[in-house]
Amino acid sequence: MTTVIREQDLGALVVGVTLLGSGGGGDTGAFGRMLRRRLGAGELVLRDASDTPGAYLSPIGVVGATSVLAEKLPSGGEFETAVRAVSRWTGQAVTGLMSLEAGGLNGLSPLIAALDLGLPFVDADLMGRAMPRLDQFSWAVAGRSLTPCALSEPSGQVIVVDHVDASGLERAVRSFVAHTGGWAVLALAPTPVEAATSDAVNGSLTRALALGRAHAGLDTGAAPATVASALGGRLLGGGRVEEVARHAIANGGAAFGRGSVCVVDSASRAVVRIETENEYLLAMVDGEPLVSTPDLVCVLDRRTLQPIAVEAIRTGDEVLVLALPGPEWWRRGDRIGYVGPRAFGLGCDPQLLEAS
Known part of the structure; x- marks a missing residue:
């Protein structure tokens, strides 16, 4: 095709x-x-x-x-x-x-x-x-x-x-x-x-274009669940960023920025914590790991629905936290260890969305 x-x-x-x-x-x-x-x-x-x-x-x-x-x-x-x-x-x-x-x-x-x-x-x-x-x-x-x-x-x-x-x-x-x-x-x-x-x-990239077109069809006032559904993902929470922590680590001889982002869900008051490096790696809700790499954790600006990068997120932002399915290629047991949480020094097994 x-x-x-x-x-x-x-x-x-x-x-x-x-x-x-x-x-x-x-x-x-x-x-x-x-x-x-x-x-x-x-x-x-x-x-x-x-x-x-x-x-x-x-x-x-x-x-x-x-x-x-x-x-x-x-x-x-x-x-x-x-x-x-x-x-x-x-x-x-x-x-x-x-x-x-x-x-x-x-x-x-x-x-x-x-x-x-x-x-x-x-x-x-x-x-x-x-x-x-x-x-x-x-x-x-x-x-x-x-x-x-x-x-x-x-x-x-x-x-x-x-x-x-x-x-x-x-x-x-x-x-x-x-x-x-x-x-x-x-x-x-x-x-x-x-x-x-x-x-x-x-x-x-064909998938990226489809995601972008689905995103373009959303109204900025769309309900959080509607946004997640349109993008083919799962809503993990939405609310105010209460804390952003960043520090440097050594990973394989290179310096990476490790950190975490805490969002308090405005409806349930659950705490969504996201572990980060260069990307969003692992999302937990009230301490329970829910989604991790190689699946995609995405943070969107609540008002514009534009994706927010790890380096750009700030305390006080109003956001939606979504999870989208990652590439199927990585889901095999002999591959996922290279890109799962433990590959980034996080003591957690991969947490994947259910295959559609």
């Missing part, structure tokens, strides 16, 4: 990938505006793997501290530089693109790259949502190498990394971006389309 993206779809797509970000994945606003300018009156096709026989796909996206993108904007050449570098190293031309992750700005940045490079885009990615670490790419979890790969940063530096495992690549990426402005474009090796998508989450 193919999905066509036109200018009038971009607002819905931006909201959809933001929801798949589960409070993380970086600010989608800047890349949404870039995509709108680049697309213009044209269109972009989200292709199924079967629509691109013989293609060699490179998963591509932005890595590092995406929060600094507002200060150090892309020059426009980072994607092409990374793709050309990994093509030269492997001796195989990239003839199609897919995304590293569907949640947040990486649901949008590869679309810009596809338009700029004139390459087909296959609707598949390596997470199906947003998560913080490279060892949480589906390829890595399935036992496949993430190298060789190429990194390109805004001032023009480019490096190729090969013969390291996912943890080694994580360290290489963080070292590179720490010395070059905070972020870079990562392009993985061109891979036959069948192999590239067999260990990937397929159809995430």
Whole structure:
């Protein structure tokens, strides 16, 4: 199945990938505006793997501290530089693109790259949502190498990394971006389309567009239960944010912002507590764990219904807390441990919504 993206779809797509970000994945606003300018009156096709026989796909996206993108904007050449570098190293031309992750700005940045490079885009990615670490790419979890790969940063530096495992690549990426402005474009090796998508989450951006369209159809005064139902999720509570706590932790050698958000439900007075890192990880109601990663915990502004990022939520906000089903790919027992609460240092088993 193919999905066509036109200018009038971009607002819905931006909201959809933001929801798949589960409070993380970086600010989608800047890349949404870039995509709108680049697309213009044209269109972009989200292709199924079967629509691109013989293609060699490179998963591509932005890595590092995406929060600094507002200060150090892309020059426009980072994607092409990374793709050309990994093509030269492997001796195989990239003839199609897919995304590293569907949640947040990486649901949008590869679309810009596809338009700029004139390459087909296959609707598949390596997470199906947003998560913080490279060892949480589906390829890595399935036992496949993430190298060789190429990194390109805004001032023009480019490096190729090969013969390291996912943890080694994580360290290489963080070292590179720490010395070059905070972020870079990562392009993985061109891979036959069948192999590239067999260990990937397929159809995430089509889902994002559907979520965004459902969101656009909501009235801002809609009842909380109506909002949750329209988005295909579960309402966990709605009310005032009474406390936001943040502190730094070390996770796998990298510094992440760990914290929690407490919301008092205005109807029941139940306390909804959300454990956070880069994303919303675990939601508890009166101390009982209800929903966790890899399912999606989403916090919406009660007045505008716009998603609120982990880094943007503040005491006093009036919010709705929803849970949406996460990617089916992660629900198998041999995979979920890589992305469940314990993978983030939380002493809780995965808490998943019932499969529909």
